Amino acid sequence: MAYTVARPKLSFGEKLYLPAVLAGLRITIKHLFKVLTGKTKVTMQYPEERWDTHLPEHYRGAPTLVTDEHGRERCVACQLCEFICPPRAITIKPGEIPEGDRWRKVEKFPQEFEIDMIRCIYCGLCEEVCPEQAIFLRKDYAITGLTRAEMVHDKQRLYELGGVMTGLVFKWNEKK
Amino acid sequence: MSDILFGLLMALIKAVGLVFVIILPMVSYTVYAERRVSAMIQDRLGPNRVGPFGLFQPVADAVKLLLKEDFTPKSVNTFYYWLAPACAMAPSLMALAVVPFGSSWFGQPMVVANVDIGVLWVFAVSSLGVYGIVLAGWSSNSKYPFLGGIRSSSQMISYELSLGLSVIPIFLICGTLNLPEIVKYQIENGWLISPIWLKGISFTGINFSLLASSIFSVNALVKLLLWVPLFISFIVFMVSMFAETNRLPFDLPESETELVGGYHTEYSSMKFALFFLGEYAAMITGSAVIVTLFFGAWHIPFLPTDPEKLPLFWGILLGLLHIAAFFIKVAILLFFFIWVRWTLPRFRYDQLMRLGWYFFFEIALANILLVALILAFAPR
Numbered sequence: 001m002a003y004t005v006a007r008p009k010l011s012f013g014e015k016l017y018l019p020a021v022l023a024g025l026r027i028t029i030k031h032l033f034k035v036l037t038g039k040t041k042v043t044m045q046y047p048e049e050r051w052d053t054h055l056p057e058h059y060r061g062a063p064t065l066v067t068d069e070h071g072r073e074r075c076v077a078c079q080l081c082e083f084i085c086p087p088r089a090i091t092i093k094p095g096e097i098p099e100g101d102r103w104r105k106v107e108k109f110p111q112e113f114e115i116d117m118i119r120c121i122y123c124g125l126c127e128e129v130c131p132e133q134a135i136f137l138r139k140d141y142a143i144t145g146l147t148r149a150e151m152v153h154d155k156q157r158l159y160e161l162g163g164v165m166t167g168l169v170f171k172w173n174e175k176k
Numbered sequence: 177m178s179d180i181l182f183g184l185l186m187a188l189i190k191a192v193g194l195v196f197v198i199i200l201p202m203v204s205y206t207v208y209a210e211r212r213v214s215a216m217i218q219d220r221l222g223p224n225r226v227g228p229f230g231l232f233q234p235v236a237d238a239v240k241l242l243l244k245e246d247f248t249p250k251s252v253n254t255f256y257y258w259l260a261p262a263c264a265m266a267p268s269l270m271a272l273a274v275v276p277f278g279s280s281w282f283g284q285p286m287v288v289a290n291v292d293i294g295v296l297w298v299f300a301v302s303s304l305g306v307y308g309i310v311l312a313g314w315s316s317n318s319k320y321p322f323l324g325g326i327r328s329s330s331q332m333i334s335y336e337l338s339l340g341l342s343v344i345p346i347f348l349i350c351g352t353l354n355l356p357e358i359v360k361y362q363i364e365n366g367w368l369i370s371p372i373w374l375k376g377i378s379f380t381g382i383n384f385s386l387l388a389s390s391i392f393s394v395n396a397l398v399k400l401l402l403w404v405p406l407f408i409s410f411i412v413f414m415v416s417m418f419a420e421t422n423r424l425p426f427d428l429p430e431s432e433t434e435l436v437g438g439y440h441t442e443y444s445s446m447k448f449a450l451f452f453l454g455e456y457a458a459m460i461t462g463s464a465v466i467v468t469l470f471f472g473a474w475h476i477p478f479l480p481t482d483p484e485k486l487p488l489f490w491g492i493l494l495g496l497l498h499i500a501a502f503f504i505k506v507a508i509l510l511f512f513f514i515w516v517r518w519t520l521p522r523f524r525y526d527q528l529m530r531l532g533w534y535f536f537f538e539i540a541l542a543n544i545l546l547v548a549l550i551l552a553f554a555p556r
Contacts, residue, residue: 018411024519028217032515037217042221 055139062140074134077108078157081126113147113155117143164170190288203456204234210514217518223326246445256315261450264308271301275464276356277502278474281495294355305331307441316442324438327428334532335419341540342412345547359473367472371403398554405546417462425520462508474498
């Protein structure tokens with residue numbers, strides 16, 4: 001069954017098409033002048049202007065390792081982040097804290113801690129799963145490199161990016 | 177004999193100067209303008225990285241296009257495939273030969289070829305541009321370019337008709353096909369696009385009796401009466417020019433949303449660039465013809481028109497000013513071309529054909545009759 005769509009009845013002016021063209025031209029030239037006079041907010045000029053200062057607190061940038069207020073590393077090499085990491089970007093080589101050490105009760109520390117930033121998907125699961133609050137997603141978003149090896153962040157680089165974070169950690173407290 | 181050689185040499189210098197000093201840079205900066213204007217219309221900024229305000233972008237583009245791999249698909253008809261880009265580019269430049277782009281400079285009239293067939297030459301040569309597109313579409317041996325080529329040939333043939341017919345009123349009024357003569361008519365009687373023309377005003381003073389007679393006289397009334405069909409002519413010519421140069425809203429030969437890239441789908445590198453440049457050169461040629469026919473070409477109102485009658489320095493300056501005026505007028509029209517492109521959606525193919533054959537053809541014909549009647553019965 002054919003269905004006929006009712007066409008709108010056009011007046012002579014509308015049929016001429018030119019008034020509509022002029023109206024359209026008016027709209028586009030308005031946009032042009034607004035950009036020219038700076039009334040339109042245009043895109044950020046990236047390398048010169050950056051998001052850095054406007055980033056929200058919850059922004060998920062590159063994952064990093066942090067030290068506490070005494071400069072001690074927080075990571076205890078429990079490897080939970082390594083196991084939960086969906087793209088398997090994290091590789092940890094744990095080491096044992098020897099008998100007789102003051103911090104023997106901490107048991108393990110990371111000998112090597114690598115995050116492959118080519119693999120990382122910035123999901124933040126490592127931060128969520130960490131029982132020691134040792135890994136945090138900081139605000140660095142422009143992680144670039146010229147080689148694949150450069151894109152693998154080792155322990156030193158991760159601490160460099162991470163910096164100090166104060167907060168509730170039990171492991172390194174002798175009384176707890 | 178030496179006169180002929182001198183004339184040839186002058187024509188050569190003018191042609192080379194026009195093409196390489198003015199038109200080709202203008203083409204590349206039209207592309208830049210297109211990108212900037214379209215960006216601003218869409219609330220963006222456009223290319224602003226290369227040089228101040230991105231002004232060196234065309235240079236970067238040219239380098240990029242020259243360095244790209246020039247790939248020839250295996251299935252193409254190589255000879256025509258190579259011929260097509262040249263066929264697309266050359267005619268639009270050739271058509272400029274008869275356009276007077278300035279008054280005179282160092283005693284030389286600023287037109288490459290001052291010939292009596294002027295406008296005929298423009299139409300004849302610019303319609304050759306369709307061969308580039310048809311050859312490209314056909315020799316590519318691929319369905320999208322083929323469809324683009326077919327569309328373009330039928331479109332150009334349909335619009336050529338109204339293009340040619342819409343300017344006949346001008347020849348009826350001016351009585352010549354020679355473009356410099358048409359410009360001379362416009363200097364004496366006012367630009368064809370303007371309904372009234374004020375005479376007697378110059379930078380030395382105002383001649384009131386001449387000014388009054390240019391407003392309140394039978395001649396002024398006839399000019400006002402003739403303005404109506406001339407304005408219709410202008411609209412028809414302008415729209416047909418859009419169709420002829422394959423610009424949106426009539427860019428069906430390349431309509432990238434349905435035909436991939438249209439006739440130049442299979443082209444890459446500098447051959448693609450030649451199509452691209454050809455399109456913009458055709459735009460410039462079209463604008464130059466519109467400026468010559470309707471906007472008084474290089475004429476600046478209220479300034480002296482003959483540099484030869486001035487002292488040497490002022491004559492040279494005025495000659496340059498006239499050339500600048502011509503290309504400023506062309507640039508304004510080019511801006512209009514760009515502005516329209518980023519405003520209107522593309523026509524459907526049947527709408528395009530309908531517009532060409534049912535409306536513009538008839539309007540142009542009726543318009544000729546109207547002008548003929550006015551000229552026959554109006555007092556001279």
